[in-house]
Amino acid sequence: MSIFPIARITLLEAARSRLPWLIGLVLLASLAVAGFLQQVALIEVREVQGAIIAALLRACAVFFVVLFVVTSMVREANDKFLELALSQPLPRAGYLLGKFLGFAAVAGVTAVALGLPLLLFASAARVSAWTLSLFGELLIMAAVSLFCVLTLSHVVAALSAVAGFYLLARSIAALQIIARPSEENIALGPRIADWIAHGIALAMPRLDRMTQSAWLTDSGSVVVHDLTSAAAQTAIYVALILAAALFDLYRQEI
Amino acid sequence: MSARPVRDVPMWVRACAAAGLAAQIGWAALQPHPSATAEDLPQPPSPGVARLLALGEPVAAAKLAMLYLQAFDYQAGTRVPYRKLDYDALIGWLDVILGLDPAGQYPLMAAARTYADVPDPVRSRKMLEFVYRAYFADPNRRWPWLAHAAIIAKHELKDLPLALRFADALEKNTTTPSAPLWVRQMVPFILADMGELEQARILIGGLIASGQVRDARDAEMLQRRLEMIEKRLADQSSKPSKPSPQGAPERSLKQP
Numbered sequence: 001m002s003i004f005p006i007a008r009i010t011l012l013e014a015a016r017s018r019l020p021w022l023i024g025l026v027l028l029a030s031l032a033v034a035g036f037l038q039q040v041a042l043i044e045v046r047e048v049q050g051a052i053i054a055a056l057l058r059a060c061a062v063f064f065v066v067l068f069v070v071t072s073m074v075r076e077a078n079d080k081f082l083e084l085a086l087s088q089p090l091p092r093a094g095y096l097l098g099k100f101l102g103f104a105a106v107a108g109v110t111a112v113a114l115g116l117p118l119l120l121f122a123s124a125a126r127v128s129a130w131t132l133s134l135f136g137e138l139l140i141m142a143a144v145s146l147f148c149v150l151t152l153s154h155v156v157a158a159l160s161a162v163a164g165f166y167l168l169a170r171s172i173a174a175l176q177i178i179a180r181p182s183e184e185n186i187a188l189g190p191r192i193a194d195w196i197a198h199g200i201a202l203a204m205p206r207l208d209r210m211t212q213s214a215w216l217t218d219s220g221s222v223v224v225h226d227l228t229s230a231a232a233q234t235a236i237y238v239a240l241i242l243a244a245a246l247f248d249l250y251r252q253e254i
Numbered sequence: 255m256s257a258r259p260v261r262d263v264p265m266w267v268r269a270c271a272a273a274g275l276a277a278q279i280g281w282a283a284l285q286p287h288p289s290a291t292a293e294d295l296p297q298p299p300s301p302g303v304a305r306l307l308a309l310g311e312p313v314a315a316a317k318l319a320m321l322y323l324q325a326f327d328y329q330a331g332t333r334v335p336y337r338k339l340d341y342d343a344l345i346g347w348l349d350v351i352l353g354l355d356p357a358g359q360y361p362l363m364a365a366a367r368t369y370a371d372v373p374d375p376v377r378s379r380k381m382l383e384f385v386y387r388a389y390f391a392d393p394n395r396r397w398p399w400l401a402h403a404a405i406i407a408k409h410e411l412k413d414l415p416l417a418l419r420f421a422d423a424l425e426k427n428t429t430t431p432s433a434p435l436w437v438r439q440m441v442p443f444i445l446a447d448m449g450e451l452e453q454a455r456i457l458i459g460g461l462i463a464s465g466q467v468r469d470a471r472d473a474e475m476l477q478r479r480l481e482m483i484e485k486r487l488a489d490q491s492s493k494p495s496k497p498s499p500q501g502a503p504e505r506s507l508k509q510p
Contacts, residue, residue: 173288240274
């Protein structure tokens with residue numbers, strides 16, 4: 001048994017879980033919001049529409065992928081699918097990578113589907129960059145969700161951990177800025193707060209620099225560097241989290 | 255669920271985890287350090303958008319926005335602080351934050367004590383005017399910051415008409431007993447500094463006669479001040495050709 005049937009089953013599960021319907025509903029809602037914004041915005045109508053809808057779609061995409069990964073893994077655990085899969089000639093790494101491959105495909109379809117309406121408000125090149133970055137962000141979140149659900153086993157605990165991780169990853173740069181003491185301030189307390197913020201930042205992906213709405217609106221900005229940076233961050237973080245998830249899976253008594 | 259020992263984890267998985275962690279830490283360490291320079295201060299959101307973004311937690315959003323705002327140019331450690339900060343944008347932010355949390359004192363404290371206290375008269379005046387405007391929305395809560403603004407106008411900017419305008423607003427609008435007497439007594443002192451001795455004498459005399467001053471030390475200080483003004487008036491009347499003094503004001507107010 002190779003990893004591809006596992007990935008295919010995961011993709012099939014997504015197709016049958018009404019995720020496509022949900023994505024369709026979000027697309028319709030985003031068009032409705034675009035119409036509303038067109039009525040209320042006085043200037044830069046396309047920029048206003050693009051920025052607000054992109055932010056909404058980004059949040060929806062992350063929410064859908066995380067929810068799907070967590071509920072899918074918990075359902076499999078409850079159905080004893082993991083035990084069944086591991087009774088086949090398939091190593092634990094094969095099972096995990098197969099699942100991740102399936103989730104990555106779901107993330108790819110979600111990113112492309114939710115990136116499409118942005119073509120109404122920005123150029124194809126900008127939307128492509130935004131969509132690619134969203135795909136990277138979804139891959140990271142899928143890997144983190146997989147790790148959390150394997151470790152914590154329960155929906156509420158796993159979703160809470162993933163939500164906390166996502167909020168922290170999106171706000172860690174702002175926290176670093178706030179925690180940074182002034183040059184004149186030599187008190188130990190602010191210095192310790194600064195070191196803690198830096199320590200946390202070393203272990204977090206910089207999601208605040210990925211999938212930015214500004215890429216769709218800033219006419220002069222160059223996104224090539226941002227894109228390569230996002231791709232490198234995705235590759236490193238996904239590798240790290242999958243290795244951590246594998247580590248945990250190999251330690252579990254199944 | 256019971257856990258198997260670490261030695262049961264294949265070596266390549268352990269190596270991948272260690273390599274991944276090292277790569278992540280190395281990558282994060284190589285990234286530019288996030289910092290907020292003065293030029294990065296964006297234009298503030300409109301009050302409506304700010305309220306929408308607050309997601310029903312306007313007070314928390316206001317506190318967070320204030321922490322965010324103070325990070326700009328705060329670390330510069332330059333001789334002229336906030337010299338690159340766009341004060342119009344800054345005032346817009348402070349206005350939005352006050353709108354989210356009208357009872358909060360932080361924005362006006364920062365405006366009066368930090369952003370107005372800069373060696374740049376144009377920026378300082380802008381911030382003082384903001385404090386003055388904001389004061390009227392809640393005089394009994396915001397009087398400390400307008401009083402501080404009056405002191406900056408008088409002693410730092412040496413702009414006595416501006417200080418008089420602030421003092422006049424404080425006198426007419428601050429009614430809370432928690433405000434010390436000197437807050438409502440600033441007008442005659444500034445008038446005296448401006449050379450309007452006759453007006454100052456009438457106001458101080460009226461204040462003493464009204465019986466509002468109950469503290470013996472305050473009453474004594476006012477009496478001394480009245481006597482000084484009367485002496486100056488007497489000097490002026492004996493030397494009518496001498497112009498009235500308009501020079502640097504004395505530090506006659508008790509600091510808050």
